[in-house]
Amino acid sequence: MVDVFRHNAAPYPASGAWFPGDPVGNRKFHTFATDRPFSLEGGGSLRDVTVAYETWGSLNSDASNAILICHAWTGDSHVAGVTGVGHTTSGWWDGVVGPGRAIDTNKYFVVCSNVLGGCQGSTGPASAHPDDGKPYGLRFPVVTIRDMVRAQAHLTDALGIKRWHAVIGGSMGGMQALEWAIIMPDRVGALVAIATCAEASAQQIAWTSIGRRALLQDPAYNNGNYYDAGPDGGPWVGLSTARMVAQVTFRTDSRFSEKFARRFKTLNFNSDGIELFSEFEVEGYLDHHGDKLVRRFDANSYLYIGKAMDLHDVGRSRGGVAEAMARIKAPTLTMSIDSDILYPAYQQEMIHNSVKNKDPRNAHVTIESIEGHDGFLIETVAVGAGIREFLGSL
């Protein structure tokens, strides 16, 4: 029955193996706040902050062809490209970004950075605290989407980019793109916000919260101090359960029915009888996705980034969402996946309707897809077509 515990044996990378400082792949690292603290919206501060990033294509002479892509919760800077050292997965938007693709790297200088609080090269709870060289763990301060964006702004300065041709993101990436256009309206030439929201809803918070709770209830979480626990000692069961909750919200009822129906993974009811812990195929799928995340993601980063999403509210300290959205100068493309149960289409329609700049290039595209929220990653043809047309209109 304890199949559920097999994640204890998952070959989790040794602490620090792919954390900040690794000179791996084609990632580059920009460090700032080495002189004075980087103050955070939530009241804390950080110093010696590193932002890991990747670039594709060439920056032109007047630095006017740069596009920033912002990644989602468990994403990283590896938007396009193959797996390799430092890149445990291939590019998460390979179908959209590349030579001749919608975001054409022959034409644009494309940048993607790992978010502040992440675990794929940028400073996060798994990073070494400058005071003692040990992982921050729960000493890491709360970061918000705005903090992530302000960290990206430091990188932007370092790259010599005054103004992005476009800032583009889906899901939490879209939250960052929105904040870019609100915090620094003059530095954003165009905005693309896909399957995202202007403020996290109560239901979205509920889902994040349940995942957080599943992780915290794993005794191996140990108050965030699991970095020395070795490959068998971390909170992998809890992190895996948290991921499963998210995974169901990323997809749809109809997709699951189409893919798994009611097929059994283990015992067949008719011929073998049944026992309480036998599994359906869909349960094997959840296991697989839980496993996969555990192998590549830091549990504390999962918590901190989840909290940043819960706290996402463009209206905070700005007189509300409407006033915040009125700051956006950039022509704005919003995209919805019609089957998205986590970031329902009304949220992107609301963004579209709240942009008050009357730019004739503002557009809203609804993608018909069975894939749900993950459609922004999967439906690369439709997503790419929408982005290509919008970029062409600029």
Add this chain to the structure above:
Amino acid sequence: MVDVFRHNAAPYPASGAWFPGDPVGNRKFHTFATDRPFSLEGGGSLRDVTVAYETWGSLNSDASNAILICHAWTGDSHVAGVTGVGHTTSGWWDGVVGPGRAIDTNKYFVVCSNVLGGCQGSTGPASAHPDDGKPYGLRFPVVTIRDMVRAQAHLTDALGIKRWHAVIGGSMGGMQALEWAIIMPDRVGALVAIATCAEASAQQIAWTSIGRRALLQDPAYNNGNYYDAGPDGGPWVGLSTARMVAQVTFRTDSRFSEKFARRFKTLNFNSDGIELFSEFEVEGYLDHHGDKLVRRFDANSYLYIGKAMDLHDVGRSRGGVAEAMARIKAPTLTMSIDSDILYPAYQQEMIHNSVKNKDPRNAHVTIESIEGHDGFLIETVAVGAGIREFLGSL
């Protein structure tokens, strides 16, 4: 930060306090399988099986006015009435069942029994094993919806009821009602199936599975042996997390937004800064519902009944869903809640379309409601109106 663990201190009832055999409230108990084993669909068997039940109204002389109501996952026999010893909650369908109500107890003899595998008086994993008097725990065999129905049939015989005037249920209660009409078509005068399905979908299984996993990963679950652990020792954190997953699927995005918006329960972001484990109001709501279930429900029952729902498939060993549904003779009312994300309306429409008896009284009602799946419990006016009209047509 360990607010999440405060459930350890929840005043869980002492083992057995309200488990089978308590001569409490107006519940009655019927025991069968005292001579030979009650064989189960999954291959196991039980003996000395008790079914706890309640009745309202009077059975008429030819026993033709009896209505069976079947309860949902964490429901019990207490359809109507106040709280009291043995009834930790007031009637779960008070607005629908009672004198002059849609299911009129002045007219009908209404029966509801706690399901086999339950923990509110009927034999379940918390019951004493006849061999050693200790709780079954994981020694309890897997039960299916069909087993629950066959246990109810024993009670039906004992009550002298040859044929139910109607069998009515929502959610898992609807699964039982469907199985009644399929297993014993001549004993069901009419069928009402609300917010339910003919077979559990992959997404429904995924949600149950995640809850099961959250419960199993609680070390206090202890392989199902927690009955002697005392009020602070059981798997209450895990059970509470499992309940939270379900609770979100029972409601809707719009209801949560209306009820909680983005209000904070603990720290206010602007004036106090923020820390990682501060909570939004919706998180307090989830805590509350987790707590509430932990105080009244047995963790093993939660697992076993959840598994019975996952295994629900009227087509199993019957040549498929269509063939099974063709056995139904009873006029059938199906009801959907239009905002139900767990048992979407298409599932009840499918049931409606699969009933092949061409009875002119067959009807399908869609209730417009913001409440989601729980609408079958909350929208008592609309649900009652639909049932009243249908019963009137018989």
